[in-house]
Amino acid sequence: MEERKVKLELKDMAKKYDNGDGVEHINLKVYEGEIVTFLGPSGCGKSTILRTIGGFMDVTDGDILVDGQSIVNLPPEKRPTAMVFQSYNLWPHMTIYENLAFGLKLRKVPKKEIDAEIKKMLELVSMSGFEKKYPGQLSGGQQQRIAIARSLLLKPSLLLLDEPFSALDAKIRQQMREELKKIQSDLGITVIFVTHDQEEAMALSHRIVVMNKGKFDQVGTPGEIYDSPATLHVASFIGEMNFIRNGGSTIAVRPEDIVVNKGHGPMEAVVRTIMMLGHYVVLTVQRGNEIIKCYVDRELSDQLREGDLVNLTIGKHTVFSRAA
Numbered sequence: 001m002e003e004r005k006v007k008l009e010l011k012d013m014a015k016k017y018d019n020g021d022g023v024e025h026i027n028l029k030v031y032e033g034e035i036v037t038f039l040g041p042s043g044c045g046k047s048t049i050l051r052t053i054g055g056f057m058d059v060t061d062g063d064i065l066v067d068g069q070s071i072v073n074l075p076p077e078k079r080p081t082a083m084v085f086q087s088y089n090l091w092p093h094m095t096i097y098e099n100l101a102f103g104l105k106l107r108k109v110p111k112k113e114i115d116a117e118i119k120k121m122l123e124l125v126s127m128s129g130f131e132k133k134y135p136g137q138l139s140g141g142q143q144q145r146i147a148i149a150r151s152l153l154l155k156p157s158l159l160l161l162d163e164p165f166s167a168l169d170a171k172i173r174q175q176m177r178e179e180l181k182k183i184q185s186d187l188g189i190t191v192i193f194v195t196h197d198q199e200e201a202m203a204l205s206h207r208i209v210v211m212n213k214g215k216f217d218q219v220g221t222p223g224e225i226y227d228s229p230a231t232l233h234v235a236s237f238i239g240e241m242n243f244i245r246n247g248g249s250t251i252a253v254r255p256e257d258i259v260v261n262k263g264h265g266p267m268e269a270v271v272r273t274i275m276m277l278g279h280y281v282v283l284t285v286q287r288g289n290e291i292i293k294c295y296v297d298r299e300l301s302d303q304l305r306e307g308d309l310v311n312l313t314i315g316k317h318t319v320f321s322r323a324a
């Protein structure tokens, strides 16, 4: 197999704030052309890591390398990175063209080349013809696309995105994800993405870093993290999961991995609610004082009523040696 090139390496990196918060012992390799997402609840340290990569904060320990070169002593503008924040930070008094041209002008790129690059980039983000408008005349999604285009024009080796879609409504968010994925694969750039939205992380990433309280819980592909969560935190944070007590341990099983049959059996439960969600049905059942969620098909749910006795068969699951 072809050896993959390491684009970014975090080496025992730490960023500690004066109050003791922050992150430490951060080790990660990101390969060229990957989208890697830092995912975790608010305050777990995602933005801290991204800001240290972008140079907006100094590390307190360890090293950050891009293409094998340490970048920790470089100011943000000298780093091979570009960062897009949650708020788009477009200059309101400048047209879209001027916003896009600004960084290139600073780099003394000739005007003809600037015009050609901007034209190409606007096509890429589906915003051709918007050159003369002002940011205030654009929707949130359009402004965010311009903000991403502005970063891409600087041809960063690494694009850093800090919850860039969180201000957008659900539908545009989804559209933006698809567009980002397309731009990323067209240009072959490496992207580090930060979000607290597990669905967004699953949809976008080649690999996900699930964080909890300043540490990495698991690093893996969306499939690996969904199928084999390494910790109870990962199991509860990603997707729907049931936690069933079994002595001192916990069985984590997804609603789609429980087979439900009518009648008696070794693992009996009582139907509590039946919710039709179109192509599948969500069933909640009560077993002792635990409520378990299962996905079943219409054929079975049509035969079930609340209060019916069912038997559960647990399929694929993970056992954790402590209580959830």
Ligand SMILES: Nc1ncnc2c1ncn2[C@@H]1O[C@H](COP(=O)(O)OP(=O)(O)OP(=O)(O)O)[C@@H](O)[C@H]1O
Binding pocket: 017, 018, 019, 021, 022, 040, 041, 042, 043, 044, 045, 046, 047, 048, 049, 196
């Ligand atoms: N400038 C700062 N000074 C002191 N503590 C900080 C500072 N910035 C962040 N923290 C603390 O460091 C921890 C990590 O913060 P960080 O912003 O990296 O989390 P996050 O995962 O990005 O959260 P969110 O999703 O809410 O942005 C938090 O406990 C936060 O309170």
